[in-house]
Every structure is written in structure tokens, then in C-alpha cells.
Amino acid sequence: MMEEEGSWEHFFAVHLPPTDFEDNxxxxxxxxxxxxxxxxxxVLVTSGGTTxxxxxxxxxxxxxxxxxxxxxxxxEYFLEHGYAVIFMHRQKSLEPFTRHFTGQKLLDMLDIQxxxxxxxxxxxxxxxxxxxxxxxxYKAAHSAGAILHxxxxxxxEYFWLLRAACESLSALGxxxxxxxxxxxxxxxxxxxxxxxxxxxxxxxAPVIQLHLVPKxxxxxxxxxxxxAYVVSFKLETDxxxxxxxxxxxxxxxxxxxxxxxxxxxRHHRVVLxxxxxxxxxxxxxxxxxAGADIESPLVASIVQLHAASCGSDxxxxxxxxxxxxxxx
Amino acid sequence: MMEEEGSWEHFFAVHLPPTDFEDNxxxxxxxxxxxxxxxxxxVLVTSGGTTxxxxxxxxxxxxxxxxxxxxxxxxEYFLEHGYAVIFMHRQKSLEPFTRHFTGQKLLDMLDIQxxxxxxxxxxxxxxxxxxxxxxxxYKAAHSAGAILHxxxxxxxEYFWLLRAACESLSALGxxxxxxxxxxxxxxxxxxxxxxxxxxxxxxxAPVIQLHLVPKxxxxxxxxxxxxAYVVSFKLETDxxxxxxxxxxxxxxxxxxxxxxxxxxxRHHRVVLxxxxxxxxxxxxxxxxxAGADIESPLVASIVQLHAASCGSDxxxxxxxxxxxxxxx
Numbered sequence: 246m247m248e249e250e251g252s253w254e255h256f257f258a259v260h261l262p263p264t265d266f267e268d269n270x271x272x273x274x275x276x277x278x279x280x281x282x283x284x285x286x287x288v289l290v291t292s293g294g295t296t297x298x299x300x301x302x303x304x305x306x307x308x309x310x311x312x313x314x315x316x317x318x319x320x321e322y323f324l325e326h327g328y329a330v331i332f333m334h335r336q337k338s339l340e341p342f343t344r345h346f347t348g349q350k351l352l353d354m355l356d357i358q359x360x361x362x363x364x365x366x367x368x369x370x371x372x373x374x375x376x377x378x379x380x381x382x383y384k385a386a387h388s389a390g391a392i393l394h395x396x397x398x399x400x401x402e403y404f405w406l407l408r409a410a411c412e413s414l415s416a417l418g419x420x421x422x423x424x425x426x427x428x429x430x431x432x433x434x435x436x437x438x439x440x441x442x443x444x445x446x447x448x449x450a451p452v453i454q455l456h457l458v459p460k461x462x463x464x465x466x467x468x469x470x471x472x473a474y475v476v477s478f479k480l481e482t483d484x485x486x487x488x489x490x491x492x493x494x495x496x497x498x499x500x501x502x503x504x505x506x507x508x509x510x511r512h513h514r515v516v517l518x519x520x521x522x523x524x525x526x527x528x529x530x531x532x533x534x535a536g537a538d539i540e541s542p543l544v545a546s547i548v549q550l551h552a553a554s555c556g557s558d559x560x561x562x563x564x565x566x567x568x569x570x571x572x573x
Numbered sequence: 574m575m576e577e578e579g580s581w582e583h584f585f586a587v588h589l590p591p592t593d594f595e596d597n598x599x600x601x602x603x604x605x606x607x608x609x610x611x612x613x614x615x616v617l618v619t620s621g622g623t624t625x626x627x628x629x630x631x632x633x634x635x636x637x638x639x640x641x642x643x644x645x646x647x648x649e650y651f652l653e654h655g656y657a658v659i660f661m662h663r664q665k666s667l668e669p670f671t672r673h674f675t676g677q678k679l680l681d682m683l684d685i686q687x688x689x690x691x692x693x694x695x696x697x698x699x700x701x702x703x704x705x706x707x708x709x710x711y712k713a714a715h716s717a718g719a720i721l722h723x724x725x726x727x728x729x730e731y732f733w734l735l736r737a738a739c740e741s742l743s744a745l746g747x748x749x750x751x752x753x754x755x756x757x758x759x760x761x762x763x764x765x766x767x768x769x770x771x772x773x774x775x776x777x778a779p780v781i782q783l784h785l786v787p788k789x790x791x792x793x794x795x796x797x798x799x800x801a802y803v804v805s806f807k808l809e810t811d812x813x814x815x816x817x818x819x820x821x822x823x824x825x826x827x828x829x830x831x832x833x834x835x836x837x838x839r840h841h842r843v844v845l846x847x848x849x850x851x852x853x854x855x856x857x858x859x860x861x862x863a864g865a866d867i868e869s870p871l872v873a874s875i876v877q878l879h880a881a882s883c884g885s886d887x888x889x890x891x892x893x894x895x896x897x898x899x900x901x
Contacts, residue, residue, distance in 0.1 A: 296636070300810075305758075307781075308624070308636045312665075337640075337665075343680055348671030351679045355696070357708050364705045368683070368694035377692045380685055430633075432779065451760065453781040482628075 253459040257408070259435065260401035269395045270409045273331065276393040277413035280329040286420045286551075288328045289410050291427035292316020293335025295400040297434055299453060306399075307453075311428035313338030315478075315511070315540060319424060320392065321382070322544035328422070329391050331414075333406055335427070336396040342383040346376070400430045404461055411469040419555035421473040422547070423465070426504075428480065433458050462498040474551045475500035482508045491518040501554065504543070515543055519550070581787040585736070587763065588729035597723045598737045601659065604721045605741035608657040614748045614879075616656045617738050619755035620644020621663025623728040625762055627781060634727075635783075639756035641666030643806075643839070643868060647752060648720065649710070650872035656750070657719050659742075661734055663755070664724045670711040674704070728758045732789055739797035747883035749801040750875070751793070754832075756808065761786050790826040802879045803828035810836045819846040829882065832871070843871055847878070 249255060263269075280287050293316065294309030317339040320330045324341070332341060346354075354372035358365045368376055386392050395410075397403040414421045432455035466475055477500060481487045484507060491503035495518065505516040513528040526542050577583060591597075608615050621644065622637030645667040648658045652669070660669060674682075682700035686693045696704055714720045723738075725731040742749040760783035794803055805828060809815045812835060819831040823846065833844040841856040854870050 299635070306636055306638065307627070308634055310634065340677060343676030346676050346679075348674050348676055348679065349668060351674075351676065352671060352708060352711055355704075355708060357705060357712070364701050366696035366701055366704060366708065373692050373694055376683075376694060377685060380680060380683060380694065383680055384685070451783055453783065455779055455781065 251457060251459060253404075253461055253464050256401070256404065256459050260404075262405045263397075263399075263402040266405055266409070269406060270412075272393060272395065273410050273413045276329070276331065276390075277416065279390070281417055281420075284420075286328045286422065286557075287331065287414060287417055288320075288323045288422040288424050289331045289333060289414060290316050290320045290323065290424045291333045291403070291407065291429075292320070293338030294428040295335065295403045295430050296398055297400055297430050297432065297455075299434060307430065307432070307434075307455075309428040309430050311335070311338065313340075314344065316424075316426040317341050317344040318538045318540035319426065319544050322538075322541050323422075323424075323548075324382070324386050324391055326544065326548045328548075330386075330393070331410055332392055332394050333403075333410060333427070334394065334396055336398045340394065341386075341392065342379055345379050400433055400458060403427065403429060407461065407465070408469065411465060414473065415470055418472040419474065420557075421470065422551055423470065423473055423475045424547070425462075425475070425477045429458070431458055432456060460498075462494075462500065466498050466500045474502075474554055476502045476504060476547060479503050479505045480508055480511065481505070488516065488518065488523065491516070491523075495520055502547070502550070513539055515539060517543070517546055517550075579785060579787060581789055581792050584729070584732065584787050588732075590733045591725075591727075591730040594733055594737070597734060598740075600721060600723065601738050601741045604657070604659065604718075605744065607718070609745055609748075612748075614656045614750065614885075615659065615742060615745055616648075616651045616750040616752050617659045617661060617742060618644050618648045618651065618752045619661045619731070619735065619757075620648075621666030622756040623663065623731045623758045624726055625728055625758050625760065625783075627762060635758065635760070635762075635781075637756040637758050639663070639666065641668075642672065644752075644754040645669050645672040646866045646868035647754065647872050650866075650869050651750075651752075651876075652710070652714050652719055654872065654876045656876075657721075658714075659721050659723065659738055661723050661725065661731075661738060661755070664726045668722065669720065670707055670714075673707050728761055728786060731755065731757060735789065735793070736797065739793060742801065743798055746800040747802065748885075749798065750879055751798065751801055751803045752875070753790075753803070753805045757786070759786055760784060788826075790822075790828065794826050794828045802830075802882055804830045804832060804875060807831050807833045808836055808839065809833070816844065816846065816851065819844070819851075823848055830875070830878070841867055843867060845871075845874055845878075 277287060292311075293313035294311035296306040296308050299305040299307065313334055316332070316334060318341075320332045320341040323330050330341075334340065354368050354376065356367050356369050358367070395406055397406050434453065435456055462475075462477060477494060477498070479487065479491050479494065481490065487505050487507060491505040494503050501519065503518045505518055506514065513533050515526050517524045517526065524546065526539060526546065528537055528539050605615060620639075621641035622639035624634040624636050627633045627635065641662055644660070644662060646669075648660045648669040651658050662668065682696050682704065684695050684697050686695070723734055725734050762781065763784055790803075790805060805822060805826070807815065807819045807822065809818065815833050815835060819833040822831050829847065831846045833846055834842065841861050843854050845852045845854065852874065854867060854874065856865055856867050
């Protein structure tokens with residue numbers, strides 16, 4: 246084998262593409278080409294955690310904690326700013342719009358009326374106020390073909406999709422934003438060390454030897470997307486490491502921004518670290534209680550900086566208002 | 574410390590109860606007492622996988638694969654057979670009734686009409702046929718107070734809730750069924766071996782030393798619920814181990830039944846192994862294509878065997894038809 250063990254080339258050489266890979270690659274290509282023709286900006290939002298299988302017939306795996314709130318909310322705000330959105334998310338993690346309602350909540354909003362052979366189901370009047378604005382934005386985004394969902398579960402599926410998305414996005418040059426909010430595992434178990442069958446508890450407690458996942462930001466920034474506006478995320482639990490680690494990542498990978506956040510306070514405080522500056526965004530206690538999303542000011546700031554960096558205007562209207570795009 | 578390391582007493586001694594434990598304990602107590610007064614049968618259905626945190630500020634954890642389909646579907650069928658149901662499930666896993674619809678699917682079923690100041694939202698006529706029967710059963714179960722949801726995430730939360738449920742259920746004697754469908758981790762990392770902060774990838778790839786989780790079936794059958802009808806589950810990936818391991822569990826724990834299933838075929842084949850017999854339940858290819866749940870014949874068989882074991886009739890009507898229960 247040519248590739249050095251631990252390198253990104255080696256990772257792609259030993260991990261096969263996921264089964265639905267070609268379908269997703271076609272969807273990504275069609276989506277990017279269509280929006281490129283219209284001169285739109287596109288953001289790739291990655292969201293949710295990746296898993297590392299511990300067995301081939303995956304019963305057990307190591308997971309990274311992430312409900313996917315950051316990515317799902319951010320996708321909605323990018324749509325409002327006129328971006329087309331590739332929402333690349335962990336299977337079953339939160340999604341834009343539906344994140345506001347779980348299945349249970351939606352069923353509780355419904356009234357059923359049976360009159361002879363006719364059954365009708367309506368949303369209760371007091372739930373309409375909550376549901377209507379979200380439903381309108383959902384329908385607008387989907388009828389404009391402004392959002393594409395692609396899903397991953399394992400860390401290798403994530404990397405295959407990420408590279409395919411970059412392949413299609415690179416044509417957009419500086420109009421592409423990568424917003425890498427997914428919680429990607431730093432560690433994995435190489436394919437040839439994974440047992441085929443379920444680990445048996447009778448044979449004693451196992452030891453799991455983890456290996457380092459290669460840093461994909463390096464080829465992404467240097468080779469795959471050299472002109473894109475790349476935003477990565479740092480989630481820490483130790484405040485002292487937060488900014489130094491964000492600066493170190495910028496120095497190392499030479500991308501545009503690190504959004505630094507602490508696990509405990511991530512829903513009301515983020516720091517936007519760029520090579521030139523750092524900017525803290527805070528929600529007040531009142532805003533938090535009122536259910537405000539920190540992703541609203543966070544995305545607004547990134548949209549501003551992206552516009553400045555590629556010398557274009559900040560679009561304020563969603564794509565649906567710029568005329569219909571072809572249906573999906 | 575009095576308790577031997579690795580024993581169930583030791584596990585409860587070193588793992589504190591979850592923060593919402595007392596609230597859940599009260600809910601369980603009220604639910605069991607109310608249905609006991611009415612002479613109802615109660616089934617505890619556990620569902621979904623447990624996690625094992627690898628860090629105190631949980632960013633990473635080991636998870637057991639389970640969407641929770643088995644438990645969520647089974648809960649619906651137990652309700653149809655007149656059982657009150659405690660649905661003890663992994664946070665965010667599938668739930669009865671809502672399992673048929675994800676948030677996205679429900680939003681796509683809705684039409685919005687804006688007429689001046691009045692906005693109404695209705696379910697599209699062609700979606701009513703699918704949604705109405707599920708919605709009616711959902712509303713009937715909830716208005717009869719026939720189902721209680723309690724949620725866990727980690728393996729220690731699961732054990733605390735399981736013991737509390739048994740505490741309240743034991744008064745029902747043979748009218749209680751335990752249907753232990755959750756995918757509980759066999760391994761865990763003891764609390765004092767878990768690092769406080771996020772493992773840093775800079776310090777090399779970590780080794781995770783797992784420890785065996787104590788077998789809670791032993792105290793459950795012998796001490797907590799000696800007269801209950803206890804059903805455990807065995808999920809294997811090696812067919813040769815399936816029935817021998819099920820028999821070995823019955824011999825060891827002396828409970829009533831093991832439902833044995835293979836990971837690959839679990840949605841169309843299960844084997845009900847009891848001390849006296851074993852009974853295979855299969856769905857035909859046509860039934861699978863038509864979307865039939867294997868949990869329907871599975872639960873029907875268990876309800877029969879439970880009735881025979883406690884000498885009572887098989888109830889066929891859901892609780893809602895036996896007169897209203899007090900609202901929750």
C-alpha cells in the first residue's frame with residue numbers, strides 16, 4: 246500500500262464508500278450545479294455526531310454526543326439569508342424546521358372529526374400560531390428546492406460524503422461556505438481490528454484500542470476547497486484550552502474561522518475566532534428564556550464576514566423570494 | 574464498602590440516582606397503584622439502547638444499537654390487549670404511535686390555508702386514512718391514562734428506573750409482566766475511571782478498559798419481582814449461539830421466557846423459549862412487504878401464556894373500553 250497509515254489517503258483506501266454513496270453523490274452534483282447556474286451561494290452545514298463501530302454487525306459503537314441543534318437551527322438561518330443549504334446530518338439527529346416539533350408534540354396538536362364517512366384532521370386553533378410560521382418557512386424552502394438533506398451514521402460515511410460534497414461545491418469557488426458543526430470522532434477502530442460477531446460478555450471485559458482519525462481539514466482546505474469560506478468548530482469542556490486550541494487550528498489549517506464553544510454554555514455563548522480577530526456572541530438570560538437561538542446572530546455574523554471576504558452583498562431574502570427554482 | 578465489586582449492590586452503591594429520579598418514582602407509584610385498584614394487568618416495556626459515558630462531561634460514550642422499534646410496537650399491542658403500559662425507553666428512541674410518523678413526514682401531511690386574519694392547518698385528505706387510525710388509538714390510550722412514559726439514557730439511569738418500577742409493580746404479583754426489550758450494555762466504565770474532561774487527541778489514542786455490568790436479572794427475579802411474568806431478550810449475530818444462550822439464561826435466572834432473535838432477521842423471526850418449549854414466530858415475505866409488525870403475533874403469544882400462567886382470561890379490549898380511568 247502506498248498510503249501511510251494514519252493519513253487521510255490511507256483512511257479512504259481502507260474504508261469502502263457507503264452503499265448509497267453514488268445516489269448521494271448524484272444528488273449533491275445536481276443540487277450544486279443548479280444553484281451555481283443561478284449564481285446562488287451554497288453552504289454545506291454538517292450536523293450531529295458520528296459513530297465508530299466496535300463490531301461489523303454493529304451492535305455496539307462509540308458515539309459522539311450531539312443532538313444536532315446547532316446545525317439544524319443554523320440551516321434555517323442560512324436559508325433566511327438567501328443561501329442554498331446542503332444539510333449533511335447524522336441519521337435521526339435534529340433537522341431544520343421539524344426540530345421545533347417532535348412526533349409526540351405534533352400528534353397532541355391534532356383534532357380529529359368523524360362525520361359519517363368523512364374524517365377530517367385539523368390542527369387545534371391554539372397550536373396554529375406556533376406551527377404556521379414554521380410550516381410556511383418549511384414549505385417555502387422545499388418548494389424552492391433550496392435545501393438538500395444527506396445523512397451519515399459512521400465516521401467513514403461522514404468523510405465519504407464530505408469529500409463528495411466538496412467535489413461538487415468546488416466549482417462555486419468563494420461563493421461556497423463550509424460550516425462544519427458536526428461532532429466528528431477523533432478516534433476510530435480500524436476495519437481489520439473490528440470483530441465480526443457480537444463481543445461475548447462470557448469471555449471477560451474487552452479492551453478497546455482506539456486509533457486517531459486523520460485530520461480531514463488539511464486536504465479539505467489545501468486540496469479540495471482552496472477558495473471556499475471554511476468554518477470549523479471547537480467544542481471543549483476546559484475553558485483554558487478553548488481559545489488557544491481555536492488559534493492553533495487556524496494556524497495549522499489556514500482556514501477562515503473557528504467557532505469556539507464550551508459544552509456547558511454552547512447554547513448561549515460562542516466565540517468567532519478568525520486570523521485577525523475574535524468576537525464573542527452572547528445571549529442574555531432573557532433571550533434564552535424567550536427561546537432565542539444563538540444560531541441567529543452567529544449565522545448573521547458569518548454571512549457578513551463571508552460577504553466581505555468574497556466582495557459581494559449580503560442577501561437578506563430567502564431564495565424562495567428570488568423566483569422559483571426547479572422542483573426536486 | 575460492604576458490597577463486592579461487580580455485584581449489583583455495588584453498582585447501586587457507586588452510581589448515584591439520576592437527577593429526575595424522585596419525580597419518575599412518584600409517577601411510577603401513582604400509575605401502578607391506580608391500575609392495581611382497577612385490577613388491571615400492567616406490563617413494563619423497556620426499549621432502546623443504553624449508553625456508557627466515557628467522560629464525565631459526556632461528549633463521548635459507548636452506545637448499544639437499537640432504534641427501539643421492538644419496544645415501541647409491542648407497547649401498542651399490549652394496550653390493545655387491555656394491559657396498562659409503562660414504557661421505559663431510551664430518550665429519543667421510537668415511541669408507540671409516533672413511531673409511524675417522523676416530524677418530517679407529519680409536516681408534509683399538512684396543508685395551510687390563510688384567509689385574512691384566520692389561518693387554518695389541516696391534514697391533507699389522502700394522509701387522513703393513514704393518520705386517523707393511529708391518532709384515534711393514541712388519543713384513546715392517553716385519555717384512559719393507560720400508558721406512562723419514562724426515559725433513560727445511560728446504563729445506570731436504566732437500572733435505577735428498572736428497580737423503581739419493580740418496587741411499584743411488585744404489589745400486582747402475577748398480574749405484572751416485565752418485557753425487557755431494551756438493549757442494555759454488558760460493559761461499562763466505572764465512575765472513578767471516567768476522566769472529567771474531554772479526551773484530547775493530542776495526547777495520543779486512548780485505550781478504553783471496559784468492565785462487566787452486573788446481571789440485574791438475578792435480583793429482579795429472586796428479590797424484586799418473584800411472582801411477575803418476566804420476559805427477557807437475547808439478540809445474537811451467530812445463529813449457533815442463539816438457542817443455547819437463551820436456554821442457559823432461563824436455567825440461570827429461572828424466569829418465564831427468553832425471546833431469542835438474530836440481529837439480521839429480528840423484524841421477521843423470533844423464537845419464544847420457555848422452560849417447557851420453544852415456539853418460532855415467522856412473518857411471511859408478503860406480510861413483511863405489507864408492513865406487518867412481528868410484535869403483533871409476538872405479544873399475542875405472550876398474552877396467552879401470561880393468562881395461562883396466572884389463571885386469568887385473555888382481555889381483548891383496550892382499557893379505554895372498560896370505562897374511563899382518572900386523567901393524568
